[in-house]
Amino acid sequence: MELHLANHSSYPRIGASREEQRLRRAYTQRERGEISGETFNQIQDSVVAEIIQEQAAAGCELLTDGQIRWYDPISHLTGKLAQVEINGLLRYFDTNFYFRQPVLKGKVNRKESLVVEEFRYALQVSPRPIKPILTGPYTLAVSFIRQAPEYGELSTLIMDLSEVLAQDVGALAAAGAQVIQVEEPAILRHPRDLPLLHKALVPLSRAKGSAQLSLYTYFGDATPIYEGLQELPVQILGFDFTYAPTLPDKIVALGSPKSLGLGLIDGRNTRMETAEEVLPILDKVLPHVHGESVYLNPSCGLEYLPREKAVAKLTLMKKFKDAFLHRGKR
Amino acid sequence: MSRAKLERLGLKLPLFITSTVGSFPKPDYLLEARAKFARKEITQKDLEALERRATEFWIQQQEEIGLDVLVDGEQYRGDMVAYFAEILPGFDRGGLVRSYGNRYYFKPIIVGEVKWSRPITVNWWKFAQTLTSKPVKGMLTGPYTIMDWSFNDYYPDRKAACFALAMVIRKEVEALVEAGAKIIQIDEPALSVRPEELGFAREAMHMITDNIPAYFVTHICYGAFEFIYPQMLDLPVDNFDLEMSNSGLDLIGLFEKDPFTKDLSFGVLDVHSHAVEAPGVVKDRIEKALQVLRPETLWVDPDCGLKTRTVEEAQGKLRAMMEAVREVRQSVGG
Numbered sequence: 001m002e003l004h005l006a007n008h009s010s011y012p013r014i015g016a017s018r019e020e021q022r023l024r025r026a027y028t029q030r031e032r033g034e035i036s037g038e039t040f041n042q043i044q045d046s047v048v049a050e051i052i053q054e055q056a057a058a059g060c061e062l063l064t065d066g067q068i069r070w071y072d073p074i075s076h077l078t079g080k081l082a083q084v085e086i087n088g089l090l091r092y093f094d095t096n097f098y099f100r101q102p103v104l105k106g107k108v109n110r111k112e113s114l115v116v117e118e119f120r121y122a123l124q125v126s127p128r129p130i131k132p133i134l135t136g137p138y139t140l141a142v143s144f145i146r147q148a149p150e151y152g153e154l155s156t157l158i159m160d161l162s163e164v165l166a167q168d169v170g171a172l173a174a175a176g177a178q179v180i181q182v183e184e185p186a187i188l189r190h191p192r193d194l195p196l197l198h199k200a201l202v203p204l205s206r207a208k209g210s211a212q213l214s215l216y217t218y219f220g221d222a223t224p225i226y227e228g229l230q231e232l233p234v235q236i237l238g239f240d241f242t243y244a245p246t247l248p249d250k251i252v253a254l255g256s257p258k259s260l261g262l263g264l265i266d267g268r269n270t271r272m273e274t275a276e277e278v279l280p281i282l283d284k285v286l287p288h289v290h291g292e293s294v295y296l297n298p299s300c301g302l303e304y305l306p307r308e309k310a311v312a313k314l315t316l317m318k319k320f321k322d323a324f325l326h327r328g329k330r
Numbered sequence: 331m332s333r334a335k336l337e338r339l340g341l342k343l344p345l346f347i348t349s350t351v352g353s354f355p356k357p358d359y360l361l362e363a364r365a366k367f368a369r370k371e372i373t374q375k376d377l378e379a380l381e382r383r384a385t386e387f388w389i390q391q392q393e394e395i396g397l398d399v400l401v402d403g404e405q406y407r408g409d410m411v412a413y414f415a416e417i418l419p420g421f422d423r424g425g426l427v428r429s430y431g432n433r434y435y436f437k438p439i440i441v442g443e444v445k446w447s448r449p450i451t452v453n454w455w456k457f458a459q460t461l462t463s464k465p466v467k468g469m470l471t472g473p474y475t476i477m478d479w480s481f482n483d484y485y486p487d488r489k490a491a492c493f494a495l496a497m498v499i500r501k502e503v504e505a506l507v508e509a510g511a512k513i514i515q516i517d518e519p520a521l522s523v524r525p526e527e528l529g530f531a532r533e534a535m536h537m538i539t540d541n542i543p544a545y546f547v548t549h550i551c552y553g554a555f556e557f558i559y560p561q562m563l564d565l566p567v568d569n570f571d572l573e574m575s576n577s578g579l580d581l582i583g584l585f586e587k588d589p590f591t592k593d594l595s596f597g598v599l600d601v602h603s604h605a606v607e608a609p610g611v612v613k614d615r616i617e618k619a620l621q622v623l624r625p626e627t628l629w630v631d632p633d634c635g636l637k638t639r640t641v642e643e644a645q646g647k648l649r650a651m652m653e654a655v656r657e658v659r660q661s662v663g664g
Contacts, residue, residue, distance in 0.1 A: 014426055014434065027432035071431060088602060089430055091553070094523040096437075096479050098430035270424070270439050270481040305481075306425020306437070 001286065003294050003324065004061045005317050008216070008238075008267060009133045009183065010073075010301030011051045011066030012310050020307060023047045023068070044069055048118075049125040058311055059318030062131050062179060062295065065122035067303070072099035073135045073183065074143045081164065082109035087145060093185060093219040095268075095304060103145045108160040116171045123176055131179045132172050136215070137161035137200040138193065139186035158200045166203035173209035179236065181214045188220030194228045205233035212236055216261060218300040223247045227254065235259055235291070240299040241281070242266045251285050259291030263299035265317055270309045278320050279327070296321060332568040332593040333626050336545055339512045341465055345662065346616070346630050346655050347398045349595065351549055351571060352469045352515065353410075353635030354388045354403035355644050364408075381406040382457065389461040391645060396652045399513060399629075400466045402458035404637070409435055410471045410517060411479040418498060420444035424481060439481040444494045446501035452509050465513055468506035472518035472548065473499050473538070474531040479520060489530045496534035507544050515547040515571065519634075521562070522553025532565050539566045547571050547595060551634045555581055560588035571595035573633035575615060576602055585622040594623055597633030598654070599647045604639070606646035612654035625662055630655050 014021045026043040029035040051066045070076035075086050083106035089098040119132040141158040144151075151157040165182075172180050182204060187197050205213055215229070216238030222229060223244050229237050238261030241247055251260070262285065264278050286294055296317050302310035336343060356364070360380050367377045388403035407413040415421035415438030427437040451470065459466045473495035477488055485491035503514055516538060521531055539546045548565060551573035555562075559581075562570070570590075574581055574597040598615045599607055619628055630651060636644040 012426075013428070016425060024432060024434065031432075091523065096429060096520070100430075269483075271483040303428060306427060308425060 001289055001292060001294060003282075003286070003296060003321060005059060005314075005321055006062035006131065006261065006295040006297040007055050007060050007064045007066075007314065008218075008261075008263065008298040008301050009064055009067060009181065010070070010303035011055070011064065011068070012303050012305060012307040013047060013051070013066065013068050015307035045121060045125075048122055052122060052126045052130075054311060055314060056127050058314035059321075060314050061128055063122075063126055063128050064131050064133060065118055067133060067301065069118055072097070074140060075100040075102060077114050077135055078102035078140060078144070080110075080112055080114055082111050083107055083148065090143075093189075095219070097304065099143070101143060101145060102140075104148045104151060104157070106148045107150050108157065108164060110164040110167055113171055114165070114168045116168060116175055119172055119177060120175055129178050131181050131214075132177050133181045133183060134165055134168060136182040136184040136197070137165055137204075138197045139184050142186050142190065155196055155199075158196055159203075162200040162203045166207040169204045169211075169213070170207035170209065173207070173211040177211050179212045179214055180208060181216055181238070182234070183216050183218070185217055185219045187225070188217050188222060191225045191228075194225055198228075198232055201233050212259070214238055214259075214261060216263075218263065219243065221247070223250050226250050230254075230256065230258060236261060236293070236295070238295070238297065239263055242268065242299045248281050248285050252288050255288045255290060257290050259293040259295070260285075260289050261295040261297050263297055265296070265298045265313050267298035267300040267302050267313070268304045270305060272312060272316055273320075275320060275323055279324055282320075282324050332545065335568060336513075339543070339545060341512055341545070343398050343465075344659065345625050346628055346659055348652060348655055349397060349399035349467065349629060349631045350392070350401055350648070351595075351597075351601075351632055351635045352401050352404055352467075352517065353407070353637035354391075354401075354405070355637050355639055355641050356405055357384055357387065357641060360384045360405060378406070385454070385458055386461060389458055389466075392648075393462055393464065395645070395648045396656075397648070398464065400458070400462055400464050401469060402454050402466060404469065404635070406454060410635075411476050412436055412438055414450060414471055414476055415480060417448075417450050418444055419447055420484070421480070437479065437481060440477075440484045440491055442484055444491075444498055446498040449505045449509075450502055452502075452505045455506055455511055456509055459510065466511070467547070468503070468511040468514040468544075470499055470502055470506075470514065470516050472516040472521070473534045474527070475518050475520040478523065488527065492530060492534050493537065496537040500538045503538055503542055503544070507542060511544065513545045513547065514542075515549060516567070517549045519549065519551045519553070521548075521550050522555055522558050525554070525557040528558050528561055535565050535567065545569070549595075549634075551597075555584065559584045560591075563591050567592070569593035569595055569629065571597075571629075571631065573597045574619075575600045576633050579615060579618055582618060582622055590623060590627075593627045593629060594619070595629040595631045596623070598630055599632035599636075599651055601632050601634045601636055601639060601647075604643060606643060607650050609650045609653040609657070612651050613657055616654060616658050620658075 212235040214236030215234040218240035221244040236259040384405035546567040547569040549571040
C-alpha cells in the first residue's frame with residue numbers, strides 16, 4: 001500500500017495578484033463583448049496550466065484541472081445535455097456557494113463529451129497524472145427540477161444520467177485517465193438511496209477500462225453507510241473527515257478492501273492542520289487499508305478557500321507525508 | 331401576544347404591518363463613490379456624506395410609499411457579514427472566494443478573540459430615526475451566519491465561534507436599545523443549512539435576546555426549512571421573517587401540518603425577479619397566508635433585501651405591495 005498526495009477537485013481560479021485575477025476580468029470582458037471567445041479560452045487555458053503547475057510545485061502527485069472552466073458542479077455537466085434548461089441559483093449543500101439548477105424538459109441525451117476535451121488539455125500541460133472529475137448520476141439527478149413526464153421516478157433519471165456519464169468515463173479512460181473521480185455528496189443526505197447509487201455505478205464501472213474509478217463523498221458523515229459504500233463497484237472511496245469524527249474507528253474496526261482517499265485537510269477552513277492532528281490518524285488507519293493506495297487529500301474541492309490558503313494546504317500535505325514516511329523509516 | 335408586546339413598547343401599528351428586510355439598492359452616485367473610495371480617490375468623509383444622502387432618500391421613499399416599520403436601507407454596507415467583520419476586532423479581511431459564476435467576495439477570517447469595542451450600527455440607526463416619526467428597525471447580522479460565512483482560525487469549533495459572536499451582537503443590541511430602538515432584526519440566512527446545529531444556534535439567540543425590552547425579528551431565507559421546522563419556532567424571537575414567494579409559497583404546506591405559533595413577516599415579493607409584481611398577485615399571496623395565519627400575527631414584506639434590484643424596481647415592487655395591503659386591510663376592516 002502506497003501513500004500518495006492528491007488534490008481533491010476544484011481549485012481557486014483567482015488569487016490576490018492582478019495577474020492571478022485575469023480570468024475574472026476576462027469573464028467580464030467577454031460578457032461585454034470586449035474580447036473574443038477564442039481570447040477568453042486562451043486565458044482560461046493559461047489559468048488551467050498555471051494552477052496545475054502550482055499543485056505540482058506544492059508536491060501534489062495526482063492533480064486536477066481545478067474545474068476552472070466549470071460554472072458549478074451541476075450546471076457544467078447538465079448544461080451540455082439535450083432537453084435541459086438552466087434555471088436560477090440554489091445553495092450548494094451547506095456552503096455559501098450557489099449553483100444554477102437544471103430543469104429537465106425531456107429525455108436526457110448526451111450531445112457532446114462533458115469533460116473529455118478539458119481532460120486532454122490538462123494532461124498535455126501537466127507534469128503529473130491528472131484526475132478528471134465527474135459529478136455523479138445520483139447527485140446530478142436530485143439537483144434537477146424534473147418537468148419531463150419520462151422522469152416521474154427519480155430512479156429512471158439516475159440510470160439515464162449514468163448511461164450518459166458512462167460514455168464520458170469510457171472516453172476519459174481511452175484518453176489516458178488512470179483515476180476517474182465520481183463525486184456523490186448528495187448520497188450522504190439520502191443514505192437510503194444507496195442501492196440506487198450502487199445500480200447507477202455499474203455502467204460507469206463497465207466503461208472504465210483499465211482506469212480506477214473513485215467515489216468521493218463530502219459535506220457529510222459517511223460513517224453510517226461505510227459498509228454499504230465498500231460494496232460499490234469502485235476501486236477507491238474518498239471521505240470528508242471534517243464531518244466524520246468516528247470514521248477512523250470504523251475503518252479500523254472493519255478494514256478497507258478498497259483504496260481510500262483520506263480528506264483530512266479541511267478544504268472549507270483556513271486554519272492549518274497540525275502534524276499532531278493528522279499523523280496519528282494516518283498511523284491508525286493505514287494498517288487497515290488493504291487496497292493498493294491511500295490518497296491524502298483535502299476534504300473537498302479547494303475552491304472554498306482563497307488561493308494562497310489552498311496552496312498552503314497542499315504544501316502542508318507534502319510536509320505531513322514527508323514526516324510520516326521519515327518517521328516510519330526510523 | 332407579540333402585538334401586545336409591540337403595544338407595551340409604545341408601538342401602535344395597523345393590521346398587516348408592512349416593512350422590508352433591510353437593504354435597498356444603492357443609487358448610481360453611491361456605487362460610483364464606493365468604487366472611487368476603493369481606489370482611494372475620495373475620503374471616508376466624502377463617502378459618508380453620500381451614504382447619508384442615500385439613507386435620507388430611502389427613508390423618504392419608504393414614508394411616501396406608506397410602509398409602517400422602516401429600515402435605514404444599509405447604504406453604508408457592502409456584504410452583510412464583511413461589514414461587521416471589518417469593524418470587529420478579531421477578524422482579518424481574508425481573501426477572495428467565489429460565491430457563484432464570476433462573483434467573488436472577501437471571506438473574513440476569525441484570527442483572534444472577537445470583541446465588541448464600539449457601537450457598529452447605532453449611529454446609522456439614530457440618523458435614520460431622526461428622519462422619520464415611524465419606527466426604524468435595528469438591523470444586525472446574527473452570530474450563526476457571521477460564523478458560518480467566515481473562516482475560523484481561532485476558536486476550537488463552530489459552536490465556540492458562534493457563542494463568542496453572540497456576546498458581541500448582544501452588546502450591539504444593548505446599544506441599539508439604549509439609543510431607543512424598539513424593533514430589532516437579527517438576520518440569520520445561514521440558519522437552515524446545518525439542521526444539526528439548530529440547538530446551539532438557538533442558545534446563541536437566547537444570549538442575544540434574553541431580558542432585552544425589544545421586539546425581535548429574525549430573517550431566514552433560501553434554505554431547507556423542511557429540516558428545521560417546526561423546531562425553529564423555539565428560537566427566542568417574536569417574529570420570523572421568511573422568504574415565501576421565491577419558493578412558490580411551499581412553506582404554507584409546512585404550516586398546515588404544524589401551525590405557525592409566532593408572528594410572521596411573510597415575503598410577498600420575489601427579490602430575484604426583475605418583474606414588478608401586480609398588486610393582484612401580492613394580494614393573492616397575502617390571502618394564501620391568511621389561510622394558515624391569524625391577521626394580527628401577519629406582517630407583509632419582500633422575500634429578502636432589495637439591494638440586488640434597481641431603484642425603480644424596488645420602488646415599483648413596494649408600491650405594488652402597499653396597494654395589495656390596503657385592499658386586504660379594507661376587506662378585513664383593518
